[in-house]
Amino acid sequence: MGGSCTQTRPADRRQVLFLFLLPLFYPALCEQIRYSIPEELAKGSVVGNLARDLGLSVLDVSARKLRVSAEKLLFNVDAESGDLLVKDRIDREQICKERRRCELRLEAVVENPLNIFHIIVVVEDINDHAPQFDKKEIHLDIFESVSAGARISLDPATDPDINMNSVKDYQINPNPYFSLMVRVNSDGGRYPELSLEKPLDREEQRSHSLILTALDGGDPPRSATTQIEISVKDTNDNPPVFSQDEYRLSISENLPPGSSVLLVTATDQDEGANAEINYYFRSTAQSTRHTFSLDEKTGMIKNNQSLDFEDIERYTMEVEAKDGGGLSSQCKVIIDILDENDNIPEIIITSLSDQILEGSLPGMVVALFKTRDRDSGGNGEVTCHVERDVPFKIYSSSNNYYKLVTDGDLDREQTLEYNVTITATDRGKPPLSSSTTITLRITDINDNAPVFHEASYVVHVGENNPPGASIAQVSASDPDLGPNGQVSYSIVASDLEPRALSSYVSVNPQSGVVFAQRAFDHEQRRAFELTLQARDHGSPALSSNVSLRVLVGDRNDNAPRVLYPALGPDGSALFDTVPRAAQPGYLVTKVVAVDADSGHNAWLSYHVLQASEPGLFSVGLRTGEVRTARALGDRDAARQRLLVAVRDGGQPPLSATATLLLVFADSLQEALPDLSDRPAPPDPQAELQFYLVVALALISVLFLLAVILAVALHLRRSSSPAAWGCFKPGLCVKSEPGVLPSYSEGTLPYSYNLCVAHTGKTEFNILRCSEPLHPTEDIVCGDSPGALIPLHSGNDLATHPETLTPWVQ
DSSP, X not given: OOOOOSSOOOOXXXXXXXXXXXXXXXXXXXXXXXXXXXXXXXXXXXXXXXXXXXXXXXXXXXXXXXXXXXXXXXXXXOTTTOEEEEOSOOOHHHHHTTOXXXXXXXXXEETTTTEEEEEEEEEEOOSOOOOBOSOSEEEEEEETTOOTTOEEEOOOOBXXXXXXXXXXXXXXXXXXXXXXXXXXXXXXXXXXXXXXXXXXXTXXXXXXXXXXXXEESSSSOOEEEEEEEEEEEOOOOOOOEESOSEEEEEEETTOOTTOEEEEOOEEOSSOGGGGOOEEEEESOOHHHHHHEEXXXXXXXXXXXXXXXXXXXXXXXEEEEEEXXXXXXXXXEEEEEEEOOSOOOOEEEEEEEOSOEETTOOTTOEEEEEEEEOSSOGGGGOEEEEEOTTSSEEEEEOSTTEEEEEEOSOOOTTTOSEEEEEEEEEEOSSSOOEEEEEEEEEEEOOSOOOOEESSXXXXXXXXXXXXXXXXXXXXXXXXXXXXXXXXXXXXXXXXXXXXXXXXXXXXXXXXTOEEEESSOOOTTTOSEXXXXXXXXXXXXXXXXXXXXXXXXXXXXSOOOOEEEESOBOTTSOBOEEEEOTTOOTTOEEEEOEEEOSSOGGGGOOEEEEEEESSTTSEEEOTTTOEEEESSOOOTTSOSEEEEEEEEEOSSSSOOEEEEEEEEEEOSSHHHHHHHHHHXXXXXXXXXXXXXXXXXXXHHHHHHHHHHHHHHHHHHHHHHSOGGGGGGGSTTTSOSSXXXXXXXXXXXXXXXXXXXXXXXXXXXXXXXXXXXXXXXTTOEEEEOSSTTOEEEEOSSOOGGGSOOXXXXXXX
């Protein structure tokens, strides 16, 4: 056993190049690989090292998927060693029937790249069959008149083995009347014949029994025996004679069963029963006897069943004509079967790629197939083609092998799979054809980047949005398949600070939903821009970007804030003076407010909520300017309280209030008594708080009074009279206080601590000063009893504008 190739292998130093070029040039280098094995080889037996004979390494056996293909797979390839092994029982007589040369044709297929090699396994015959006679007993009738030397043909034994293992010799047991002769035909067939050694005498011996033994040429030889019973008859001296020693004819394989094929005739010069001839098959295979029948009386040969040229091309039979006296003669009949175009071509797919990448270059092999037509000649010549609307074409290889290769661009996104119909047509008349359809699925590659559904996104989000709520969703599609088409989203850039980005927004990688991580504030940031990326999961990954601009809409979430008039350090309202002679439209002051919102939410309007004298003052709706609406009347109080509301334009609107304390006076000295004598009207809102804490305050006041009285009594007993110098007539007088006449009127940015004492009462009015008194300053008493005014040495009061804030205990 072993393989052979008509070309020698290249040197070892060129082995790498040879292995690379082997799939392209192997058909030219080595037409066929031949192995020879005996039949009935045990399963798993090694036929030959196929990988080595193909020039493949052991690693290439599995890497290139070396395998064999045949109609009936009797062999397989060991994936570890590359040996060609016997897979099933190999019976030469069953596989090749009567053919003397038994060859099994295989195809070795390798991939990466796809290629095919032709292998012929010659099955050698072994002596596994013994000769066999058709009959266990042979009955012969021989007339006693037959002269010595006459030959009587015997039915030969058959042996399905061939060559040396077929029947080679015959023997009979020794006897004085007969000897055995073996006749060899031109085709090598051996036929036994009895030779009469001396005349028979029926009266002396009526019958003879012989044992015929057939021996084949095997080692050791096998044999078979049959019993020959010879009856001696009366004389019949003329055997039948055929009109031809050999009949040869040709018939169509489409001949209907039961048709007459040939009439063989023989004549006998004898008369009577000795001239009555019967016809029999002799030395004819059982398969031939099943196919044809012979009429014993007429010699007509008919076909019993359908004929098939593809199964048997020629039938050979031997016909014996025997007369009534036992004499016989033989003739040979050869029937050739004519081929008809009665077999359609077959298409056999030997290899089919399971992965065809889109974008593959033209000429890539995607399938290997072969055609087979059991007819012969032009009836068996086959051509193949595919339809024109597919990007594939067929290349003819050799020995009816074809390659299906790509012939155009493959785009899985346009066409997911192709149903390619291969049609095979023979050249018979009329031609026959067959078709087979293979499905070629295109494998996806990552050749498409994700595409956003919009070129850019703009989203409006109102401020004070709930954290964690979705504010937008971006969407991108990728026509690729599987991971190549799975899109994930991320934020790759923004105009926010990198550290602040994660606290502002996030994006769901799967859905593309953008979430706000915090509540936005229009007043802090009115807009920001993100760059979102859609990336697929291919290798390498493809991506695309899109911009998302987030516009933070304003909400009315900020109330107006009053800048002027400002509250004093203790939270009390400041006062402004108004000349008593102010005419209608006189600009008293201006309420200044701002709103952090924008648009209508920051459009402020000013309204008078409460006034001591309604109609005395008016407020500009948009300007906030406080003007006198009329002149001061005699009945109008000198001290006025004005509550101004500032509203924005939001829905619902938000507001703030400003309290204005206005004193009609021509100078500060004139305004001070009004501040001390007339306490400001109580604030309605403060009254509510007062009533709530009155219980606690009462207890605290009583305790404080007790402590003050105790301290006062202690100081009076222990201190000198100088401690009360503040209340001496020299310092506190009823005369005009020392205030410079150039004291500026209007709103003062500073406040003073002013102590006002009333004679005969237990009430103290204190005016606090925002700046401490300098050592050079003096305190004088005002026009009102107990009023104290600081005197500045060398400076007039205009250089120290001050605001007086009354405080009533």
